[in-house]
Amino acid sequence: MTSAIxxxxxxxxxxxxxxxxxxxxxxxxRVAPEQLDEAQRDATRLCVADQLAAGLDVITxxxxxRxxxxxxxxGGVAGVDTQNLTMKPTRGQRFKSESPAARLIGEPTYxxxxxxxTLQAVKALTDRPVKVTLPGPMTIVDSLSDQTGRHSDDDLAMIFAKLLNREARELAAAGAAVVQFDEPCFNIYLAQTREWGIEALKRAIDGVEAKTAVHICYGYGGSEVAAWKDTNHDWSHYEQTLPLVAQTAIDQVSIETAASTVDLGVLETLQGKDVLLGLVNVGSExxxxxxxxxxxxxxxxxYVPSGSxxxxxxxGLVLRSxxxxFGKMRALSNAVAIVNAEIGQADS
Incomplete structure (x- = not known):
């Protein structure tokens, strides 16, 4: 029996x-510090309302x-300065030479x-499953400037994997249905992903009593990223990263295909996993x-059963209007309704 997309x-x-x-x-x-908490609560409420109105099944x-x-x-890790930033080459300089980076100024401590x-506030607004997103260990390391000089990248990734694991366990205990780790660096540093990135991800998800996900994409919808995508001709990175991810206990894998020419045949490597298939281009209005x-x-x-x-x-849609x-979210849910009807899941 088929299940619904x-x-x-x-x-x-x-x-x-x-x-x-x-x-x-x-x-x-744009809000004064003493008003920021209330403003962020209001914005979160609007975001949840939009997702529900659009018909999404899993809410963030x-x-x-952030x-x-x-x-x-x-912001929840001592020893890291997220206020006094520095510039650092990141993402393999694929999109630009340098980006703003937080500074490691002491031993990272959760x-x-x-x-x-915020999770609890969202859960109070909906009975649909709620997903919480976290940066993955490799992407944290790539986004951080180590001012202490004490750690190699792989050692630092393992330290942050431990801290992320603690956060993920607490989120699961608080009712998160899915805890997702964002690892765009898996499609950039292929050798490091193989050597230590996958191991760091395994440590981050260990013992998390919720569904775990990893999001691997080719970047936000900004102009530099869009320019790179327009001229890139090699979309084979998933062919190397997804088989490695498939060997982990991760439950869900999120990839992009709308703004790239990724061959969907690569999904065959993810048998037994849920696939969050990017079918909406976040780089366009x-x-x-x-x-x-x-x-x-x-x-x-x-390649993927409907229930997966x-x-x-x-x-992320952060750069869009x-x-x-909202239109893109509504299109997603309407497309799901179309295909569910075709496979006999119209009422799901």
Missing amino acids: RSTIVGSLPKPTWLAEPGILYAPW DGEQR RHYVWGFL VGSQAIE RIETPDEIAIGLRKALA LHACTDC RHAA
Whole structure:
């Protein structure tokens, strides 16, 4: 018996213009510090309402409390300065020569979750499964400048894997249905992924009593990323990374296909895993039609059982307008309804 395809997003949604400047990463808050908590709560409530209205099956907090998806977790780690940033070559300089990076100024020590309160607030707004996103160990290391000079990259990744594992366990205990680790670096540093990145991911998910996911993409929808995608001709990275991920205990794997020409045949390597298939281009304001997304879902069903398939975005929608983000989410859920009807799951 077949099961229904579901819909979700990778994690982030655009912030309201009164909270942060739209369309840019690392946008500073537009709200006074004493009003920020209330403003972020309000923005989170709007994000949840939009996802529910769009018809998504798995809900996130829209990452409304984070200026950046890596810094959101690092704010709960002592020994890391996320205020006085430095510039550092990151992401293999694939998109730009340097990016802002938090600074490691002491021994990283977990001091408490930055996400549990938000998780509980989201759960109070919906009875649908809630996913919480965290940066993966390799991506944290790539986004961090070690000012102490004490650690190699692989050693530092194992340290952060332990801290992430503690956070993930606490989130699971607080009711997260899915804890997702964002690892775009798995598609950049292929040798390091093989040598120590996969091991760090294994340590991060160990003993987490919720579904675990890893998101591996080709970057946000910014202009530098879009320019690289327009000229790139090698999309074979998943052929190397996904077989490695398939050997782990991870439950779900999130990949992009909308803004790339990834061969969907690579999904054969993920048998037994849930696949969150990116069918929405986060680098464009254009809203895909449900029929366009449905084509991708039908193709994916040749490799993934319907009950293991989620229609998803390529990456986070933070850089898009709120209008486009809502339209893209609605298109995802409508496409799922189309294909579910075709496979006899219209009422699911």
